[in-house]
Amino acid sequence: MADSVLEILHNTFGYESFRGFQKEVINTVIQGLDALVLMPTGGGKSLCYQVPALALAGTTVVVSPLIALMEDQISSLKQLGIRAESLNSGTPYPEQQRIEQELLTGHLDLLYVAPERLLTESMQRLLDQVKLALFAIDEAHCVSQWGHDFRPEYLQLCRLKHRYPGIPRIALTATADRRTRKEIAERLELDNARVFVDSFNRSNIFYRISQKKQGKQQLLRFLQKEHPEDSGIVYCLSRKRVEDTAHWLNEQGRLALPYHAGMSNEERSRNQQRFLKEDGLIIVATVAFGMGIDKPDVRFVAHLDLPKSIEAYYQETGRAGRDGLPATAWMVYGLQDVVLLRQIQSGSKASPEIQRVEQQKLDAMLSLCEVTSCRRQVLLNYFDEPMDEKCGHCDLCLEPVDTWDGTEAARKALSCVYRTGQLFGVSHLVDVLMGKETAKVCQFNHQHTSTYGIGKDYKQTEWRSIYRQLVARGYINVDIEGHGSLKLNERCRPLLKGDERILLRQDRYEHATTKSTQPVEKGRVLVADEDKPLWDALRTLRREMAEKQGVPAYIIFNDKTLFEMLRHKPCDLEAMSQISGVGQYKLEQYGQQFVELISQALAYHD
Incomplete structure (x- = not known):
């Protein structure tokens, strides 16, 4: 089976080796065991169930929360020669009948369904007649009520364990803290599942x-x-x-x-x-x-x-x-x-x-x-x-921020909140501190408070920054009535009494720049000048192919694969087959045209 899995990876997906713990996850589900997988976006989660889907006999059912996501993945899989379909609320009835027939006759490698549809009795009766290989629950954080994308339908997916007890399940997500991970395992009843937690570091x-x-x-x-x-x-x-x-x-x-x-x-x-x-x-x-x-x-x-x-x-x-x-x-x-x-x-x-x-x-x-x-x-x-x-790859590492002792300024800001009755928002408090005789200041007689005008040594933007940081660090609460007024809390007491000091950030609205350095720009994809004509030509050919099929350009080849072509400049199909992301199916479909384009570009350059 190990040789078979590597063969699928290379011939179908065009990759030479697995990343991280992909191989361990795949081996786990192929052995019939459950798995909970946390892997960052772009880390290769999909391969963790797509490879087993091709290695195992039967159909893999993928639970996915959005129709657009299903359609996107199915387009990508079909470009690899994989038999994949989806059943969702947008599927026309004749198409639904065709897909159900293919499912029943064992002609589908993967079937994508939304949780709402999967949990219907009619869908489960259909699956009762099918040889199933695996259940893959994508975006598994949707099961967590602590999460940011909670979907109540996901709570019922534990029923899969009881209706199909012999079928392994794999739950996958890119974002889950410790609490959310625990809830995913509990709610999906993944009691004995192997848990794989990859690095969350997206270094690019x-x-x-x-x-x-x-x-x-x-x-x-x-x-x-x-x-x-x-x-x-x-x-x-x-x-x-x-x-x-x-x-x-x-x-x-x-x-x-x-x-x-x-x-x-x-x-x-x-x-x-x-x-x-x-x-x-x-x-x-x-x-x-x-x-x-x-x-x-x-x-x-x-x-x-x-x-x-x-x-x-x-x-x-x-x-x-x-x-x-x-x-x-x-x-x-x-x-x-x-x-x-x-x-x-x-x-x-x-x-x-x-x-x-x-x-x-x-x-x-x-x-x-x-x-x-x-x-x-x-x-x-x-x-x-x-x-x-x-x-070394964020703004603060490459452009360190300045800090300053904001203790006295913070005490003035807190005192102003207190002296004005803890009934006002930031704009009014700043006006009082700066000694402005606005209509509102005069209306409430705040020109007579002890904090009126004590903040003239700071600009309005600086006072707003001070208040923002005090709110952010929990020294001040925002009122619960919805009027935006600020109120003191217990945490500010040591600061007000002079028993605590505070360092504040020096706000920065753009890149930090000096006479000797340029702004740091680390998020760009750069192509050497001499390679730009070929790069543009590769992208144009890819776009034309995609437009003919009505699919996104990246489904033909993604940018990373094009960069590999740009770097290695393969001039025959054998060399093209070594490019990462060029599997057998894509090699047969598109390889010759890309090889000819690269060969022509090199001949012209010579």
Whole structure:
């Protein structure tokens, strides 16, 4: 069986060797045992059930939460010569009959279904008549009520164990902290499953987080400097902000489309398909977009608003650079983001325990934003993966942030909250500190408080930064009534009394630059000037092939495989077969045309 598995890997998928613990996972399920697999996005989770699906007799059933994800994966599998189909609510009845017949006659390697459909009695009666090889539960974090993508239908998937007791199950996810992992195992009744936890370190992603100051302009400068022609995703918190940002980007000359739950299914599907198929297109979306999106050449993920947890941030940024090539996770955030998320959290009708966990998750997210050392260390530590050395591949490693002793300024800020009655938001508090005689200041006689005008030595933006950091670090609470007023809590007492000192970050809104250095740009894929004509030609040929078949270009060959061709320049089919990602089926379908293109380019160059 070991030889058979390696043969499948090479001939079907075009890879020479397994990565990480893929081989161990595959051997586990082939032996009929259950497995729980945590592997980062782009780490090769799909191979962990696709290879066994080809090695084992019978059909593998894959539980997947989104129709778009199923269709994307099936298109990729068919390009490899694998017999794969899906049954979902969008499948026309004649097509459904054909697929069911193929399933019953044993002609399918993989069948993708949504959990809602799988759990119907009619679907299970159908599966009762089928030789089953394996159940693969993808995006398994959807089972967790602590998670960020909770799907109640996933809670019922434990029934598979009882109805099909002899069939192994493999649950897979890219994001789960210790609590979520435990819940996945409990709710899916994976009592004796082998647990595989890969590194959460996405070393190809460059992380950068800056303070927000005219966020859209900051986004545009980032795109112009680092990703002038690349595809990417921009996340916003609200539907209105999604629409406004997409419209504005188009006005600035970047092709951008919106995606949010307020749009019709047809419009969302159309925009998603364009994003998958077109080069250089940007999707501006709420978090409703992207779960399980397989597009490997997303070169950046940008956040214009603060995510509510590190899991959400990791899942969303993980959609960048799935092909292992350089990518950027870029974010700007400000005090208003912190206040808004605190308010949303305070208004939650969830149980006290869930509210407490959500509070902890937001605190961890804020710690990642406000940290002054290495971001990747904070990120990995959250997932119980301590990192001893700084990563050298985030903004704070390459552009260290300055800190300053903010003790006295913080005491003034806290005193102003107290002296004005703990009834006001940041803007008014800053006006009082700076001694401004606004109508509101005069209305409440705050020009007579002891804190009026004591903060004239700092700018308005600096006071806002001080308040943001005090809220983020838990010295100040946002009120639960939804008015955004700030209130002191017990934690601020030692600071106010002078028993504690505090170091604050020196805010930075763009790259740190000096006369001797250029801004750090680590998320770009660079092609040497002499290789650009061939690179463009390879991409053009790939696009033309994809358009003929109506599939995304990366399904023909992804960027990483094209880079391999660019580096090795194979001039015959034997050499092409050694390129990573070129399996037997793709070699037969496309190899000759790519070989001829490369040969012509080399002859012209000579």
